[in-house]
Amino acid sequence: MSKPTPLSGYPEFLPAERAVEREVVSRLSRTFELHGFTNIETRAVEPLDRLSKGGEIDKELYVLRRLHADDQAGDSGLGLHFDLTVPFARYVLEHAGRLEFPFRRYQVQPAWRGERPQEGRYRQFTQMDIDIVGKDELPFHHDVEVVRVMVEALGSLPLPRLSFQVNNRKLIQGFYRGLGIPDVPAAIRAIDKLDKQPADAVAQLLVDTAGATPEQAERCLALATIRVADTSFVESVRALGVEDELLDAGLAELAAVVEGCAAVVDDHVTVEANLRIARGLDYYTGTVVEIFMEGYERLKSVGGGGRYDALATDGRTTYPGVGVSFGVSRTLVPLVADGVLRGSRPVSSAVLVALADEDSRTSAQDLADRLRRRGIATEVAAAPQKFGRQIRYAERRGIPYVWFPQEDGTHQVKDIRSGDQVDADPDAWTPPAEDLQQTIVTQSSS
Amino acid sequence: MSKPTPLSGYPEFLPAERAVEREVVSRLSRTFELHGFTNIETRAVEPLDRLSKGGEIDKELYVLRRLHADDQAGDSGLGLHFDLTVPFARYVLEHAGRLEFPFRRYQVQPAWRGERPQEGRYRQFTQMDIDIVGKDELPFHHDVEVVRVMVEALGSLPLPRLSFQVNNRKLIQGFYRGLGIPDVPAAIRAIDKLDKQPADAVAQLLVDTAGATPEQAERCLALATIRVADTSFVESVRALGVEDELLDAGLAELAAVVEGCAAVVDDHVTVEANLRIARGLDYYTGTVVEIFMEGYERLKSVGGGGRYDALATDGRTTYPGVGVSFGVSRTLVPLVADGVLRGSRPVSSAVLVALADEDSRTSAQDLADRLRRRGIATEVAAAPQKFGRQIRYAERRGIPYVWFPQEDGTHQVKDIRSGDQVDADPDAWTPPAEDLQQTIVTQSSS
Numbered sequence: 001m002s003k004p005t006p007l008s009g010y011p012e013f014l015p016a017e018r019a020v021e022r023e024v025v026s027r028l029s030r031t032f033e034l035h036g037f038t039n040i041e042t043r044a045v046e047p048l049d050r051l052s053k054g055g056e057i058d059k060e061l062y063v064l065r066r067l068h069a070d071d072q073a074g075d076s077g078l079g080l081h082f083d084l085t086v087p088f089a090r091y092v093l094e095h096a097g098r099l100e101f102p103f104r105r106y107q108v109q110p111a112w113r114g115e116r117p118q119e120g121r122y123r124q125f126t127q128m129d130i131d132i133v134g135k136d137e138l139p140f141h142h143d144v145e146v147v148r149v150m151v152e153a154l155g156s157l158p159l160p161r162l163s164f165q166v167n168n169r170k171l172i173q174g175f176y177r178g179l180g181i182p183d184v185p186a187a188i189r190a191i192d193k194l195d196k197q198p199a200d201a202v203a204q205l206l207v208d209t210a211g212a213t214p215e216q217a218e219r220c221l222a223l224a225t226i227r228v229a230d231t232s233f234v235e236s237v238r239a240l241g242v243e244d245e246l247l248d249a250g251l252a253e254l255a256a257v258v259e260g261c262a263a264v265v266d267d268h269v270t271v272e273a274n275l276r277i278a279r280g281l282d283y284y285t286g287t288v289v290e291i292f293m294e295g296y297e298r299l300k301s302v303g304g305g306g307r308y309d310a311l312a313t314d315g316r317t318t319y320p321g322v323g324v325s326f327g328v329s330r331t332l333v334p335l336v337a338d339g340v341l342r343g344s345r346p347v348s349s350a351v352l353v354a355l356a357d358e359d360s361r362t363s364a365q366d367l368a369d370r371l372r373r374r375g376i377a378t379e380v381a382a383a384p385q386k387f388g389r390q391i392r393y394a395e396r397r398g399i400p401y402v403w404f405p406q407e408d409g410t411h412q413v414k415d416i417r418s419g420d421q422v423d424a425d426p427d428a429w430t431p432p433a434e435d436l437q438q439t440i441v442t443q444s445s446s
Numbered sequence: 447m448s449k450p451t452p453l454s455g456y457p458e459f460l461p462a463e464r465a466v467e468r469e470v471v472s473r474l475s476r477t478f479e480l481h482g483f484t485n486i487e488t489r490a491v492e493p494l495d496r497l498s499k500g501g502e503i504d505k506e507l508y509v510l511r512r513l514h515a516d517d518q519a520g521d522s523g524l525g526l527h528f529d530l531t532v533p534f535a536r537y538v539l540e541h542a543g544r545l546e547f548p549f550r551r552y553q554v555q556p557a558w559r560g561e562r563p564q565e566g567r568y569r570q571f572t573q574m575d576i577d578i579v580g581k582d583e584l585p586f587h588h589d590v591e592v593v594r595v596m597v598e599a600l601g602s603l604p605l606p607r608l609s610f611q612v613n614n615r616k617l618i619q620g621f622y623r624g625l626g627i628p629d630v631p632a633a634i635r636a637i638d639k640l641d642k643q644p645a646d647a648v649a650q651l652l653v654d655t656a657g658a659t660p661e662q663a664e665r666c667l668a669l670a671t672i673r674v675a676d677t678s679f680v681e682s683v684r685a686l687g688v689e690d691e692l693l694d695a696g697l698a699e700l701a702a703v704v705e706g707c708a709a710v711v712d713d714h715v716t717v718e719a720n721l722r723i724a725r726g727l728d729y730y731t732g733t734v735v736e737i738f739m740e741g742y743e744r745l746k747s748v749g750g751g752g753r754y755d756a757l758a759t760d761g762r763t764t765y766p767g768v769g770v771s772f773g774v775s776r777t778l779v780p781l782v783a784d785g786v787l788r789g790s791r792p793v794s795s796a797v798l799v800a801l802a803d804e805d806s807r808t809s810a811q812d813l814a815d816r817l818r819r820r821g822i823a824t825e826v827a828a829a830p831q832k833f834g835r836q837i838r839y840a841e842r843r844g845i846p847y848v849w850f851p852q853e854d855g856t857h858q859v860k861d862i863r864s865g866d867q868v869d870a871d872p873d874a875w876t877p878p879a880e881d882l883q884q885t886i887v888t889q890s891s892s
């Protein structure tokens with residue numbers, strides 16, 4: 001075998017980098033569990049008819065084919081999932097009789113898309129989703145809850161500043177309807193282009209594609225520029241003079257989300273009403289949210305989600321849901337590459353037990369087991385080299401402490417960073433908490 | 447969408463079952479980390495030329511094809527990995543310059559094989575592997591170490607009794623060579639059939655395919671029947687009267703593995719020298735091990751591994767390794783289906799906060815947050831139904847405690863299994879440890 005070259009679009013972490021990802025997933029999982037979200041995993045494949053929607057995403061689907069299948073094409077009729085929502089919807093339908101609703105779950109798994117690789121966009125990427133799904137109905141307060149839980153969860157991580165930008169599809173649709181726009185979906189599509197095109201081009205699009213008058217287009221743009229971190233947007237929208245029941249409902253819901261998150265936002269994570277957020281033409285029917293990271297606006301959103309009144313349906317029963325997804329790979333691959341986050345060390349071991357000679361390996365192992373029983377990750381030196389070389393061995397591996405059993409039965413432990421060497425009792429000594437396990441080091445803390 | 451039907455070969459766990467798998471993976475991970483194994487994840491795909499070996503396994507390979515690719519075939523040249531060893535070997539080669547050797551890692555990921563689904567054999571299955579890999583050389587003591595760590599790790603789980611059956615390729619090969627068998631690989635293949643064919647048929651095979659005399663075949667069979675839980679096999683082999691240097695080396699290594707594990711075996715996990723274990727014609731060059739589970743012999747081994755003197759090579763450098771793999775899905779899917787293991791509950795929540803009316807949702811959430819801050823997973827009732835219905839709601843969800851804020855500002859908590867309801871301080875009350883998190887319930891303990 002020759003030396004392999006990296007595969008574009010399939011980023012892989014070195015051990016210390018993987019420790020960052022593990023810690024992020026572990027902290028988020030803990031918060032989700034404390035809020036009653038249980039973990040599930042779905043298989044990586046779904047039947048093609050569930051994945052294929054005939055749209056743009058179809059081009060990115062990976063289909064599985066058996067290498068030496070008997071039939072001509074060999075296609076299995078299965079494809080790799082491209083998000084965690086499609087498999088979750090299928091899981092809910094398939095297992096509905098054995099689930100209790102509202103069903104609260106989180107999921108951390110890879111997904112696959114055959115798109116052109118670029119920063120933040122990979123062919124295999126890990127997502128972390130929380131959703132609450134009801135049977136036939138799902139109270140609105142769960143919209144507030146999922147956004148709030150994700151704010152709290154991401155706020156506990158050492159990431160650059162995050163901004164949750166929230167809107168409501170009822171608000172937009174009600175506004176357009178109350179305004180008398182002939183083609184509401186076309187208007188949503190046009191406004192969605194505001195991040196790529198100047199305002200007057202979008203106004204022209206509204207006239208050309210949505211049948212708006214120039215005056216209506218003006219008011220659509222006025223709506224889209226409203227962006228505040230409190231509920232004052234309600235008055236600003238009222239001031240635009242549009243009356244509609246759906247608009248009223250949307251305003252009330254959006255205000256409730258912004259108010260409901262007030263207790264968990266801080267300098268580090270903010271929640272804003274941003275009335276141009278639409279999240280494309282997906283299945284969202286109420287709350288919509290996108291998450292942006294300061295200094296990484298080029299990644300577009302690092303997460304998002306919303307309310308869908310029909311996450312899944314089997315014809316008889318409909319399952320409404322609300323959820324938010326966080327792009328683990330999309331966020332961490334760039335942050336790790338930029339050195340914003342790094343792992344404290346590439347190994348789990350906090351201690352290396354030095355070896356005087358090969359005959360003392362058994363007693364060194366017994367000693368290591370004493371440390372392990374108290375939760376201290378320990379390895380024994382691979383070879384009984386001179387102690388200086390064993391210390392350099394620990395240094396290269398990133399192990400902070402070297403343990404020296406003494407001939408008289410006592411013990412010493414050396415912090416190889418400071419060089420301090422002290423007497424230590426193997427049944428009592430413990431490293432400082434920050435050295436106990438691999439952890440995340442941020443640019444500012446290093 | 448219609449109601450989906452299960453996909454054969456792709457088992458999925460319900461939430462309480464998934465809790466079993468999570469706990470197993472978490473306990474094993476903890477043990478591996480305490481022994482200095484660090485976690486990595488590799489991408490799910492590898493270039494086909496690394497996966498395809500031209501053998502039986504090729505039939506089981508899944509190739510990725512883009513659904514609407516521009517080129518005619520659409521094949522990406524990539525396939526899903528069928529184990530964790532091939533991607534690990536590639537990872538070591540690709541990142542060798544940035545790894546420290548001996549490199550100790552564990553990996554928990556799914557793998558895919560397009561084989562005929564049956565109990566214990568799935569098209570997608572999760573494996574958990576530990577390996578230690580050296581650069582150019584890897585001391586033998588690591589063979590003892592990986593087997594011992596896996597014995598300790600699996601021994602900490604509430605599984606049926608496990609038997610680690612260990613052998614050594616040097617021992618077999620040296621014995622056959624010393625005996626004068628003309629075709630050693632053919633002899634290994636023949637002996638490998640002992641679990642499917644009677645001894646005299648295998649003796650005939652040894653004569654027909656390996657060129658053995660009937661007397662040599664007899665002694666090969668005699669070797670293969672040796673199976674003991676201590677090092678007395680050394681004398682038994684010596685009694686067969688074969689002399690060979692490689693045999694000597696194999697006997698010494700196997701004795702060291704059996705002795706080295708003596709401190710961690712017990713009634714629940716045993717380690718035996720079993721001289722007919724060969725693990726097929728794979729790349730193993732020394733220690734080989736297979737793991738069997740009592741009452742589940744029909745699954746064949748639930749794990750295995752061994753020593754390979756060339757896990758990977760880039761032509762200039764060779765990376766020897768030793769590792770053991772545990773079949774998470776192969777073991778847990780049958781145990782969960784049989785009710786041997788089950789999750790204590792399907793939700794993470796230990797407490798449901800009851801709601802007197804919808805207006806008290808905010809104060810109920812604040813209360814829930816007080817419990818969560820002390821590590822108690824809590825959810826708030828979805829709707830302010832009559833308390834009797836809220837208790838039944840908790841019961842259906844499997845939440846053991848319901849919390850009732852009282853009108854006078856005090857609190858009560860009810861264990862809905864016993865019906866006991868007591869006064870409780872939200873800043874002090876804690877459920878018993880076994881109720882704090884989802885955990886594993888065994889048949890005997892339930």
